[in-house]
Amino acid sequence: MAEKHDEAHEAAANAPDEKEKESTRPPDDRIVLQPAATDGDTTAQPVEGPAFSAFSRRTKRFLLLMTAFATFFSPFSSFIYLPAITPIATAYGRSIADINLSVTLYQVMQAVAPLFFGDLSDQIGRRPVYVLTFAIYLGANIGLALQHGYAALLVLRALQSTGSSATVAIGSAVMADFATSADRGGYVTAVQASIMFAPALAPVLGGILTQFLGWRSNFWFLTIAAGVFLLIYVPFVPESARNIVGDGSLPPPALNRSLLAMHMQKKQRQRRQNPDSEATASTEATPPTPPPSSPLPPRKHKIPIPDLLAAVRIAFEKDVGLLLLFMSLFVMANYTLLVPLQDVIRRRYGFNDVQVGLCYIPFAAGSGVGSLVTGRLLNRNYARVAASIGVRPDRKRGDDLRHFPIERARLDVMWPWLLLAVAMTASWGWVVDAGTSLAAPLVVLFFAGAGLSGPMSVLTTLLVDLYPMNPGRVSSTFNLTRAGFSAVGTAVIQYIIDAWGYGYTYLFMGLLVLAASPAILVVRHYGPRWREERYLRFERAKKTQADRVDVDRE
Template structure:
């Protein structure tokens, strides 16, 4: 009996292992997955890096190219404008062509753009090359500190030499070690891709046999407009615009910091980099309690309606008011954001001690990061079927609005003064509060009507 039991157990285990092998989501080992995530994270870092490391050098760039600050701000605008649309194009292109070639091409263009910026001697070249830089790479708030140090010690050109060196090492690593992972091409990693998609070291991360047939991938034209349908829904539109206004404030603060503080407090480039720390530390601190706060509010909302709190999927979320569950905790941080931004502007206007605006930066950074965390969670809950498309739609709107605002930022400061400029920013925050308030009360009904209308259309288009 014992032998029979063991045989049956062994047979069941073998069957289970075979089933697991067939149904495995990914054939890559845990170590390989960690390596892939590390490489992709390294590459993704350059999009944020290219933006924040640039801010402390704005004043020096203005002097180098003999143009006013608002012209240099236009290079920030151009970067953000391209960053608005590039991810939607690159994302679908990667699905069509594969991940490896897109990473290699993008990083190569990015390295070339950084070298060209270092060698450029005209403002027009700088403006055009920033566009190319964004197009190539747009797919840590401590970074401005490093950018300030480089600018102070070696000049602004070393910002781009650093980006070039770091991106070059990333390109080398990904060329030799990043396998093709697009499920449209290699499935769970067990399908042999075309020769140009394989690693130079053919035995590395190879989970197919030489006898396997090469993947027969159906080519199509990339579609960069997939995420636009998300914006057509009223409940999405209203919160995406609200987030866009918040992002305007966030971007304008970071764009103006070094210029304003250098002018008012006579800081050098190294010190101009350090002034970004309070804003970044505030945002980091918020991450320690934003998750538990969101979870507690969500559980309380579901408990009040007699719903389970362990998990919620499909129709459960469709019929649950995620708007009230999420937005119920946003009012206090939004009001503090508004007050801190306005106070920040007037403290700078009256040239108060530098410690005061730095403390206000910490408060603004903490509250704004909490605002964004609540918003992002709500956006995903509303669009749990298509979260990636929803995030892409949000990025398009917020980057477009911020790009427009930054292009007029210096003109606003010159015409209105720093105090009234940030009072205007506080007004945008109040408008965002109003938009969230509308979604709090009307968002659930709008969302449910859209879902019902979509279900009706699908049922009518189905087989008779």
């Protein structure tokens, strides 16, 4: 239903000829079309039409800030836990491997939960799903702070992951709600930077809390942080889902209204009921606001049922599947480096909890730098590729991506970061085995973080470009594959290290990623053809559905 609503809105708002628009656009594309260059005219001019988003720059920045804040919780909750693994194992009389199972379980739920909540946010909007997931997260943290059993630890860690992991998928969807393809790289990588920054702050804070207040204080801190988020989010953050509020100018239904929006609507009703009041006079004295975008079709009230299989089916698209396979192996290699890090540092250098946490800072600092630089490179390369085919990027209304080589615009930025990450992963094990001074592994961690963040930012942006109508769904598919692979890697990495040693283990991980990298070249070359096949398939399905509706009416 969400897709149909958004299609109707875009057709009304942007197309002078609705039938012509339907014949050239698949049901999952909501980018404003620009006329293609004709023979003898190499420069396509932007089409005149409404802006892609009615949100002000200040509102966009506020949405970006709150989305980054929300997305921060999933990796932060994972990494703040790492310095506490050894104390928790001691408290429960369990082995490190037993407590690592709670890390694996957290990653499994990171894979599964977004399938439900990502698609749900595409149906009912971002705000209700954010509030629901943070309520689950808040309750799980309170339970973790109070529990006293190993089984309870596992169950509540799963619930904690369920509540926090959906924010990563929804975060990319929020950016797609208001950012055009020309600007999207900067917005998405800004959110990714918050994800990458978590490994710096979380272990440090986790080490301090664990050493001075006990490991339970980690969960109390997360409870307070989630409460602060909700205190800001519930009253002030607007709904952004395009199938709910269009370009942002349509009034949301009651379920999606912020407290501020409710207050403003109440004041408007009072003004209508008292037309002679001072409020009306004040309103008439102010400049008129821009008219809202065309209304969406009436929404049928029914219980939303997320299509979990739809997210799984996306992974079997040729281009998306290859990208997900490569990036899942890539993320797995980096997770297998980070999860054993606390035990390596503790044993090799005799550090306490605080010192162990501080050793995560170089990785996250490199990740943050890499994300910010990648965002600028993505926007710059997009403009360069557009200029090479005679298209001027329209940052206000958006560009037609159907005949735009978006794969080239995004993937060409990935290679330097990829090679850097492979080199650092392969060398990490030998640095650890060599017993060098602490400076060497910290330098490797910094550049490994930079190498990881680049491809992550590139792929996240590209996936939203490929599925702009269902950004929550495609992001949840990415979460499914990368978290699933990471869970497997985390579960077996210690056994591989015990058998092979650090040097050969991480050399194997680096070579595994390198062996999968030709998938990037394949997608860059064949991706536009596969994407066009998908467009045509969507158009045929849409036409078949329309024919069935006509037959039913007859």
